[in-house]
Amino acid sequence: MHRATHPTYRFSLQDYSAAERLDAWRAQYSVAEFALSGPFDSAVDYRFCGYTLGNISVGKWIYRQPSAARAPLAYTLNRTIPLIRRDGLDSYSFNLRSGGMVRGNIDGRAIHVQPGEILVVDQARPYRREIEAGGAITLLVVRDMLPNLPSALHGTLFRGGVSALLDGYLSSLLEQIETMSPLQARYAEQATLSLVKAMLSTSTQDIANARNELLSTLYVKAKEYIGRNLESVELSPDRICKDIGISRSSLYRLFEQDGGVSHYIRKRRLRAIRRALTSPENARHRIGDLAYRYGFQSNSQLSRAFKQEFGHAPSETREIAQRERSHAPVRADADYGNWLVQLR
Structure with a gap:
């Protein structure tokens, strides 16, 4: 059934x-x-x-x-x-x-x-x-x-x-x-x-001509590639262009609506870090380890980017998540x- x-x-x-x-x-x-x-x-x-x-x-x-x-x-x-x-x-x-x-x-x-x-x-x-x-x-x-x-x-x-x-x-x-x-x-x-x-x-x-159909396919392909390589130190616009077969100018046009490919990568990495920090199953993640894993040069660099994106520091994330869970409705x-x- x-x-x-x-x-x-x-x-x-x-x-x-x-x-x-x-x-x-x-x-x-x-x-x-x-x-x-x-x-x-x-x-x-x-x-x-x-x-x-x-x-x-x-x-x-x-x-x-x-x-x-x-x-x-x-x-x-x-x-x-x-x-x-x-x-x-x-x-x-x-x-x-x-x-x-x-x-x-x-x-x-x-x-x-x-x-x-x-x-x-x-x-x-x-x-x-x-x-x-x-x-x-x-x-x-x-x-x-x-x-x-x-x-x-x-x-x-x-x-x-x-x-x-x-x-x-x-x-x-x-x-x-x-x-x-x-x-x-x-x-x-x-x-x-x-x-x-x-x-x-x-x-x-x-x-909606052939060129845009191709770019649509490449856009999805590029985002999937980025998702698979968020923790790679080699993840960069040049590397994406080489591995999926696209010119730099085309790549930039694809991610224009996202504020640029580098901006998109940083946003994806910051969200991955926030998920790691708020996950009850991974409560022991160290912020410094996450910064290194996702390509940030230092804790302070991560903290500035994180606060700009989410409005609070990485160190406050677990407490905020716990507070939200404790006040969440039953449904x-x-x-x-x-x-x-x-x-x-």
Whole structure:
């Protein structure tokens, strides 16, 4: 008998007392600044159920409003650069609306999303959205699965055609997902990615030529190479170029969106060090040993880079992690923000 796919995150306003509902709702949005735009009616229900399938996550918001309610819930989400730096969320969000609407500003452009439309958001870039609550499906895709998309995609709207097919497919997927075996879940992930790429091809056809297809493949290959060689003293742009067969200028173009290849390597190494320091199974790691292992010349060099990346010194990491674990809720699925960032 196969193991079914289970939700990785659930939320419902009605799971809380009337006095707790607003605070519980606000707490879900750790990835953006949350503010009410109108009155809060504690009688409404806003619920979400989300699932993760490999490199994608998909979930559904359901909004129920009593007939006596004066107006739908309205709120704003403001994702700022400090929040982006803090959580490292690096995925594309596809928001498929079936009710309510969204207004806002993305890259200086006004947006207005109505039912039947799909809004694409790059979670590694700022946005401000004013949302009138309603039914919606949220699809998250890891950036590596959709490499080298144009920056103009951030804030783009899709409607009709393949986007309508994607909407119908995801609705059907969510109805069946809890009965899927692991193998079926992998097929569903592949099918979803194929539909997303088909939808995007209509807006990127002018640049989706053979050269970009090659660069997309090399980008994934370069990131995999870096991941395998984080502890190597020989890891460098020149070494990457030699081993994967790419010119220096092409390598730099590939990692332009990441702040440069050297910046990307340092970020990956710092995250590896943080994982080592916060792992309960490896509580005896010495900071000096980790600095040497991941290519830092001294403890002070590591400390400066670590504090710049995470806002605190390496020596404080274990204490912070222990404090967060001790204050964590019993349920591992209690934060919509955690569901969003798990794909990073």
